[in-house]
Amino acid sequence: MLPWRFTALDGNDRYVATNLVGEHLVLDRETIGKFARQELAPADPAYDELKARHFLIDDDTNVAVDLLALKVRTKLAPLANFTALHIFVVTLRCEHSCPYCQVSRANNDRGEFDMSRETALKSLDLVFRSPSPALKIEFQGGESLLNLPLIKLIVEEAKRRNETARRELAFVVATNLAVLDDEALTFCKAENILVSTSLDGPAGLHNANRPRPGRDSHERAVDGIHRARGVLGHYNVGALMTTTSASLNQVKAIIDEYLRLDFGGIFLRPLSPYGFAIKTKSYAAYSRERWLEFYFEGLDYIISLNRQGFDFIEHYAAMVLKKMLTPLQTSYVDLMSPAGIGIAAIVYNYDGTVYASDESRMLAEMGDQTFALGNVHRDSFEDIMLGDALLEPLTQSFAGSVPGCSSCAFEPWCGADPVFHHATQGDPVGKKPLSAFCTRSMALFRGLITRMEADDDVRALFEKWANRA
Amino acid sequence: MATVDVRILATEPEILCELRALDKGTKAADADLKFRREVTDHQLRMAIEERTSGYRDLILGLAFSKTGLQGG
Numbered sequence: 365m366l367p368w369r370f371t372a373l374d375g376n377d378r379y380v381a382t383n384l385v386g387e388h389l390v391l392d393r394e395t396i397g398k399f400a401r402q403e404l405a406p407a408d409p410a411y412d413e414l415k416a417r418h419f420l421i422d423d424d425t426n427v428a429v430d431l432l433a434l435k436v437r438t439k440l441a442p443l444a445n446f447t448a449l450h451i452f453v454v455t456l457r458c459e460h461s462c463p464y465c466q467v468s469r470a471n472n473d474r475g476e477f478d479m480s481r482e483t484a485l486k487s488l489d490l491v492f493r494s495p496s497p498a499l500k501i502e503f504q505g506g507e508s509l510l511n512l513p514l515i516k517l518i519v520e521e522a523k524r525r526n527e528t529a530r531r532e533l534a535f536v537v538a539t540n541l542a543v544l545d546d547e548a549l550t551f552c553k554a555e556n557i558l559v560s561t562s563l564d565g566p567a568g569l570h571n572a573n574r575p576r577p578g579r580d581s582h583e584r585a586v587d588g589i590h591r592a593r594g595v596l597g598h599y600n601v602g603a604l605m606t607t608t609s610a611s612l613n614q615v616k617a618i619i620d621e622y623l624r625l626d627f628g629g630i631f632l633r634p635l636s637p638y639g640f641a642i643k644t645k646s647y648a649a650y651s652r653e654r655w656l657e658f659y660f661e662g663l664d665y666i667i668s669l670n671r672q673g674f675d676f677i678e679h680y681a682a683m684v685l686k687k688m689l690t691p692l693q694t695s696y697v698d699l700m701s702p703a704g705i706g707i708a709a710i711v712y713n714y715d716g717t718v719y720a721s722d723e724s725r726m727l728a729e730m731g732d733q734t735f736a737l738g739n740v741h742r743d744s745f746e747d748i749m750l751g752d753a754l755l756e757p758l759t760q761s762f763a764g765s766v767p768g769c770s771s772c773a774f775e776p777w778c779g780a781d782p783v784f785h786h787a788t789q790g791d792p793v794g795k796k797p798l799s800a801f802c803t804r805s806m807a808l809f810r811g812l813i814t815r816m817e818a819d820d821d822v823r824a825l826f827e828k829w830a831n832r833a
Numbered sequence: 834m835a836t837v838d839v840r841i842l843a844t845e846p847e848i849l850c851e852l853r854a855l856d857k858g859t860k861a862a863d864a865d866l867k868f869r870r871e872v873t874d875h876q877l878r879m880a881i882e883e884r885t886s887g888y889r890d891l892i893l894g895l896a897f898s899k900t901g902l903q904g905g
Binding site: 444445745 | 882
């Protein structure tokens with residue numbers, strides 16, 4: 365018997381078993397009991413399945429352990445690339461005043477919330493210390509385009525440095541598109557920069573979630589999407605939605621809006637417990653169970669759309685399915701263990717403070733500097749990456765070493781998320797039975813497996829998503 | 834925010850843990866339950882960590898393996 369774990373799938377005496385790399389099988393209670401007691405006969409049909417997926421070896425197998433080791437190495441190899449995503453908060457200024465904003469914003473005429481040239485250059489020093497062969501620099505705010513001159517400087521300087529560093533360099537501008545002008549578009553086109561925007565759903569919902577002077581956030585976002593696609597190309601413009609209590613009864617309308625605007629998919633995101641979301645009680649406004657209802661209603665709707673011929677993907681599911689159904693990892697920081705903080709993504713704030721993740725910055729805006737790793741003006745790469753603020757939560761939260769996760773069958777697919785657990789329980793590890801992250805993830809894994817088991821067409825669809833994510 | 838202060842008196846052969854509420858809203862039974870839960874949780878953490886730290890350190894070592902920071 366090779367290392368494996370199991371857990372109940374549903375109330376029908378079905379169990380999910382996972383091996384060391386997250387390959388899984390659904391087995392009935394009797395079969396899993398026999399296997400656990402090492403009483404499963406080679407003639408049992410489940411025996412060959414377990415053998416093929418490296419749950420067991422026998423005298424007929426001489427390559428299984430080597431194959432499993434190869435899969436483990438494949439899964440873990442990307443870790444050694446270290447930090448690939450570098451987020452520059454070029455300004456905290458924003459002309460929107462979204463009540464759920466997870467990055468507490470400043471009024472758009474307060475220039476002291478802009479990143480300086482010196483801070484940007486010092487941050488770039490750290491970016492190029494990462495050994496990652498691919499470096500993605502993402503510009504965030506506030507509204508990032510309110511500091512376009514600095515974005516231009518960073519892109520120019522990064523490209524200059526990359527002439528010798530020779531990395532695969534990519535840039536993303538995260539913007540609400542409300543202040544998008546021709547200068548920004550021309551620049552993005554010339555420098556091959558992707559655009560990521562916010563789209564919460566149809567106009568009524570989007571504008572209620574995202575107030576701005578003129579109450580025309582949706583109109584501006586849609587107009588900006590069309591203009592950006594026209595200049596940059598259709599697939600170089602992405603959108604993310606934020607779920608609020610007002611979204612919960614509108615999941616189909618939200619998905620329809622993404623379809624109407626010809627997006628190839630949607631990321632049905634839960635609300636994070638940070639920033640104004642907590643200050644305004646938005647986070648407490650709906651329970652984790654209600655979000656799961658919202659999520660699965662949306663997922664089932666998307667599955668039905670695919671049955672009708674629409675090629676449309678749910679990105680959260682796709683990232684999880686990639687972990688479940690392929691030997692590859694996702695770069696989604698929340699679903700990484702060791703956690704992705706610092707070592708997969710890192711944030712350079714407008715004032716030079718370096719944060720372990722975007723969520724860490726949001727927490728800091730609430731007055732909690734636990735995950736502030738240092739400052740680009742004061743601290744070296746070594747100080748930042750080897751400091752206790754990063755190493756302690758990374759080590760403590762490693763899922764394979766914490767109660768509730770180390771024995772969980774879903775651990776190969778799950779993440780550690782120390783920032784979430786610190787924010788909600790005051791501890792980077794957290795007690796998993798009390799963790800909304802754990803509840804949500806377990807329900808998601810079970811929901812995806814149940815749907816695959818019930819319908820071969822859904823399995824085929826999920827396999828397609830897994831290989832595209 | 835801490836709601837209970839814990840005073841530990843280690844006098845062999847027993848260890849006496851004295852809980853003192855820091856605010857009037859904290860009930861003794863709740864404080865006792867919470868304290869026991871924390872102790873159990875941390876004992877479990879230590880036991881699992883002892884068993885799995887080699888595996889954990891190997892993987893964390895891999896994450897830092899190309900940074901040039903090892904031995905620092």
